Amino acid sequence: MSAPAASNGTTPAATAKPNPAGAIANWADERLGIATSAKKQIRKVFPDHWSFMLGEIALWSFVILLLTGVFLSLWFNPSMGEVVYNGSYDQLRGIHMSEAYASTLHISFDVRAGLLMRQMHHWAAMLFIAAMLVHMMRVFLTGAFRKPRELNWIIGGVLLLLGILEGFAGYSLPDDLLSGTGLRIADGLVKATPVLGSYMSFFMFGGEFPGDQIIPRLYTAHVLLIPGLILALIAAHMLLLVYHKHTQWPGPGRTEQNVVGYPMMPVYAAKAGGFFFIVFGVVALMGGLMTINPVWRFGPYNPAEVTAGSQPDWYMGIAEGLLRIMPGWETHIWGITLSWNVFLPGQVAPMVLLGIVLGYPFIEQWVTGDKREHHLLERPRNAPTRTAFLAAMISVYGLLWAAGGNDILATQFHLDLNTITYFMRGAIFIVPPLVFIIAKRWCISLQRHDNDMLLHGYESGVIMRDADGGYSEKHLPLSEEHAYRLTARNRDQVYTGVSGADANGVEAPNARVDQLRARLSKAWFASNVQKPTKEELEEGHHHAELEHEHEVPLEGHAADGHQFDGRHDVVGDDLTHKH
Amino acid sequence: MRLFTRKISARLSTRRRSRVAAPAVLIVALLATGGLVAVLSPASADKASSDAATIAKGRALFAVSCSSCHGSNAEGVTTERGNNYGPSLIGVGAAAVDFQVGTGRMPMAQPGAQAMQKAPVFNSDEIAALAAYVASLGPGPSIPTADQYDGSGVTNAQMVQGGEFFRTNCTACHNFAGSGGALPKGKYAPALKGVSSKHIFEAMLTGPQQMPVFSNGVLSPLDKKEIIAYLKTNESAPSYGGFTLGSIGPVSEGMFAWLVGIGSLVGAGIWITSGTSRKKKTTTKGADA
Numbered sequence: 001m002s003a004p005a006a007s008n009g010t011t012p013a014a015t016a017k018p019n020p021a022g023a024i025a026n027w028a029d030e031r032l033g034i035a036t037s038a039k040k041q042i043r044k045v046f047p048d049h050w051s052f053m054l055g056e057i058a059l060w061s062f063v064i065l066l067l068t069g070v071f072l073s074l075w076f077n078p079s080m081g082e083v084v085y086n087g088s089y090d091q092l093r094g095i096h097m098s099e100a101y102a103s104t105l106h107i108s109f110d111v112r113a114g115l116l117m118r119q120m121h122h123w124a125a126m127l128f129i130a131a132m133l134v135h136m137m138r139v140f141l142t143g144a145f146r147k148p149r150e151l152n153w154i155i156g157g158v159l160l161l162l163g164i165l166e167g168f169a170g171y172s173l174p175d176d177l178l179s180g181t182g183l184r185i186a187d188g189l190v191k192a193t194p195v196l197g198s199y200m201s202f203f204m205f206g207g208e209f210p211g212d213q214i215i216p217r218l219y220t221a222h223v224l225l226i227p228g229l230i231l232a233l234i235a236a237h238m239l240l241l242v243y244h245k246h247t248q249w250p251g252p253g254r255t256e257q258n259v260v261g262y263p264m265m266p267v268y269a270a271k272a273g274g275f276f277f278i279v280f281g282v283v284a285l286m287g288g289l290m291t292i293n294p295v296w297r298f299g300p301y302n303p304a305e306v307t308a309g310s311q312p313d314w315y316m317g318i319a320e321g322l323l324r325i326m327p328g329w330e331t332h333i334w335g336i337t338l339s340w341n342v343f344l345p346g347q348v349a350p351m352v353l354l355g356i357v358l359g360y361p362f363i364e365q366w367v368t369g370d371k372r373e374h375h376l377l378e379r380p381r382n383a384p385t386r387t388a389f390l391a392a393m394i395s396v397y398g399l400l401w402a403a404g405g406n407d408i409l410a411t412q413f414h415l416d417l418n419t420i421t422y423f424m425r426g427a428i429f430i431v432p433p434l435v436f437i438i439a440k441r442w443c444i445s446l447q448r449h450d451n452d453m454l455l456h457g458y459e460s461g462v463i464m465r466d467a468d469g470g471y472s473e474k475h476l477p478l479s480e481e482h483a484y485r486l487t488a489r490n491r492d493q494v495y496t497g498v499s500g501a502d503a504n505g506v507e508a509p510n511a512r513v514d515q516l517r518a519r520l521s522k523a524w525f526a527s528n529v530q531k532p533t534k535e536e537l538e539e540g541h542h543h544a545e546l547e548h549e550h551e552v553p554l555e556g557h558a559a560d561g562h563q564f565d566g567r568h569d570v571v572g573d574d575l576t577h578k579h
Numbered sequence: 580m581r582l583f584t585r586k587i588s589a590r591l592s593t594r595r596r597s598r599v600a601a602p603a604v605l606i607v608a609l610l611a612t613g614g615l616v617a618v619l620s621p622a623s624a625d626k627a628s629s630d631a632a633t634i635a636k637g638r639a640l641f642a643v644s645c646s647s648c649h650g651s652n653a654e655g656v657t658t659e660r661g662n663n664y665g666p667s668l669i670g671v672g673a674a675a676v677d678f679q680v681g682t683g684r685m686p687m688a689q690p691g692a693q694a695m696q697k698a699p700v701f702n703s704d705e706i707a708a709l710a711a712y713v714a715s716l717g718p719g720p721s722i723p724t725a726d727q728y729d730g731s732g733v734t735n736a737q738m739v740q741g742g743e744f745f746r747t748n749c750t751a752c753h754n755f756a757g758s759g760g761a762l763p764k765g766k767y768a769p770a771l772k773g774v775s776s777k778h779i780f781e782a783m784l785t786g787p788q789q790m791p792v793f794s795n796g797v798l799s800p801l802d803k804k805e806i807i808a809y810l811k812t813n814e815s816a817p818s819y820g821g822f823t824l825g826s827i828g829p830v831s832e833g834m835f836a837w838l839v840g841i842g843s844l845v846g847a848g849i850w851i852t853s854g855t856s857r858k859k860k861t862t863t864k865g866a867d868a
Contacts, residue, residue, distance in 0.1 A: 053848030057841070091812060094739050108819070119820055126836035127844070134841060177746065177755065178828070271851050278847045286840060291820030292832050297813070298755050299746045307750040307828075308760025308768065314833025405830040410761035412827070416692070417761045 078219030120287030180301025250488030320404030384443035455540035637712030672719020692765035730808030741805030
């Protein structure tokens with residue numbers, strides 16, 4: 001507090017020294033009018049939880065992909081023109097190869113930091129798709145895809161698909177032995193299309209495989225078409241995120257109408273910006289220390305050659321696995337061959353899988369009849385069927401990836417290749433249902449545990465011995481905040497459907513579908529444990545209060561234990577330490 | 580007598596610390612050993628195949644360690660169903676014996692899909708004797724000489740040519756980096772790292788286990804030498820990209836992307852979002868979410 005002025009000053013009033021940042025902001029605002037919208041957006045609140053950072057890993061990996069990709073494109077030559085390699089890698093000097101492969105070798109051995117950039121690009125691609133998948137699992141497990149976010153879920157699903165296609169195109173570009181083998185499989189998948197297969201393949205490769213067109217075409221897709229689509233969809237994804245506002249975990253003060261967390265500036269911007277540098281650091285370390293796709297060891301692509309251990313990158317592992325465990329079924333009819341062994345696992349199965357992923361929010365909505373808006377997240381245990389479904393899908397994914405690496409499993413663990421394949425053929429049908437049942441029961445017992453804690457308190461670890469010599473553990477009540485978080489969920493309602501004819505004896509027009517829905521709803525919800533009612537909670541608290549009476553004499557002193565040993569009557573004993 | 584020995588030992592002990600004592604003792608010991616070996620050993624290695632004594636020694640070893648499967652005269656043993664219990668060794672040549680026994684694959688520890696590589700059971704003399712015995716049964720490829728298999732003398736262009744042969748003929752089973760690969764029914768193509776040039780040459784020449792024979796008509800001795808040169812060049816080349824992750828292709832890369840990449844980044848995300856005021860307020864016991 002400064003002293004009030006006694007008189008008017010002798011110096012004229014002057015404005016404060018102008019802040020350069022403020023001046024720039026003012027300049028921009030006068031021309032762009034951004035202050036109004038920015039004022040709102042920089043105070044945008046984001047809730048804090050580790051699982052909300054997973055999507056950011058994908059976002060930052062994509063930024064790294066753009067940066068390193070631009071670097072690589074300065075030297076990469078997407079051409080299948082034949083040249084003789086004369087670079088500095090001894091083991092391939094003098095070999096005929098495509099310009100694409102020669103320029104990849106050039107980047108790896110003769111461009112400063114070229115190999116580091118190549119490896120960072122590849123590791124970032126692996127992480128990009130992995131992070132999208134982990135993010136998607138988080139959204140799925142917490143029910144964050146529910147209304148009003150179904151469209152953002154679909155955008156995310158399409159982003160995952162585009163990421164996989166982008167990755168496959170990039171994997172194919174160096175034109176080494178491995179990438180050519182991958183393209184050969186893609187050629188096989190296309191050719192497995194009934195009737196049209198060979199035409200489509202010729203169209204794609206500009207003639208018989210491998211032709212001299214595919215690398216330039218994939219390059220256009222890889223650096224222009226797909227990244228453009230991904231960028232646009234990421235923008236839409238983020239805009240919808242801002243529009244819907246972020247979901248949050250339930251807790252005191254958190255409702256369906258608000259968001260509790262930290263503002264964009266300065267907290268969240270610092271966290272997100274810092275996270276970018278962490279992701280960049282991890283990718284740089286991986287690119288610098290861990291070999292990925294050593295193209296120089298593979299040699300140039302030659303359709304007459306192949307190498308053991310030819311596998312796609314991990315995200316195509318399930319397609320590879322499906323292909324490897326499929327029995328060799330083929331039909332010969334009217335002079336054409338229908339290759340079910342490739343068509344079903346290579347074309348039908350991925351489409352079915354994609355359909356399930358994209359359609360899931362609508363399938364669940366239809367079964368549960370839940371069309372309300374949701375901004376509070378659901379704990380995975382409180383949606384046992386959904387959680388168990390994801391667990392089963394993860395097991396499908398893991399089994400298929402393992403099946404795609406059956407030869408690696410065989411050599412690394414000294415197993416029999418055929419046995420692995422036969423095992424996977426059975427396991428793909430047996431393991432997921434088992435995982436589903438176990439995960440569902442696990443969720444339900446966790447729900448029971450929550451209810452136990454709400455009604456009887458948590459286990460304090462204090463063991464009491466009573467007058468009869470029996471032992472019991474003292475339970476203490478949960479804090480209000482904890483109890484709130486456990487109870488902040490809706491009660492599940494099983495949809496019963498319309499049964500029989502109405503008053504006028506008219507059957508419901510879609511009774512059959514309705515019955516199916518009712519049955520599914522029952523399977524979905526019926527065995528879930530509901531949170532305790534108000535009466536049950538009060539009853540539980542009353543019970544706890546009785547227990548609390550035991551506690552009183554213990555405060556401040558430890559009981560010496562002799563009061564309950566039966567040597568004298570404890571009635572009227574004040575139970576305090578007598579020494 | 581006792582006085583005499585004491586006198587000598589006393590004299591020796593005075594000279595014991597002399598500067599020439601150690602080399603002198605060494606030279607005497609080496610001469611004695613060399614002389615004894617020259618006098619007592621039955622034949623030199625060069626003449627092994629033609630030396631009847633070596634063949635007899637090999638035959639004796641064969642009778643003890645090999646005949647139970649290959650038959651007492653190496654004629655092979657057929658099972659009741661007509662399969663081979665142990666194949667006939669007549670005409671397989673010394674090179675096959677040198678490879679199978681020299682890499683420890685034979686004698687087999689137990690019947691199985693494929694004989695495993697292990698520490699050799701026999702020393703080099705015994706292997707030479709066994710090879711001489713088997714070579715005496717019928718004509719077959721002989722053990723290659725060092726100038727046949729030693730790839731260190733080839734030009735760079737020849738080594739590159741060897742790489743092309745390797746990718747055309749070998750990678751399909753042995754993997755692009757020679758890390759080995761799986762074959763049906765528990766069989767496998769072994770890793771080529773650390774295998775001696777001689778054994779690689781012999782393997783191509785004789786086609787052990789599941790491997791096809793690459794006779795000198797298919798891959799000339801020079802072609803074989805070039806392949807060996809390519810493998811040895813790669814073995815001594817630095818790992819340009821960092822840790823190789825096993826050089827077994829994208830499966831291990833994917834595993835590391837998840838374990839190292841996603842693992843550490845999720846950990847970083849947990850770190851960034853921990854330690855906020857919301858967390859500090861949470862002092863209640865019990866699991867969160």
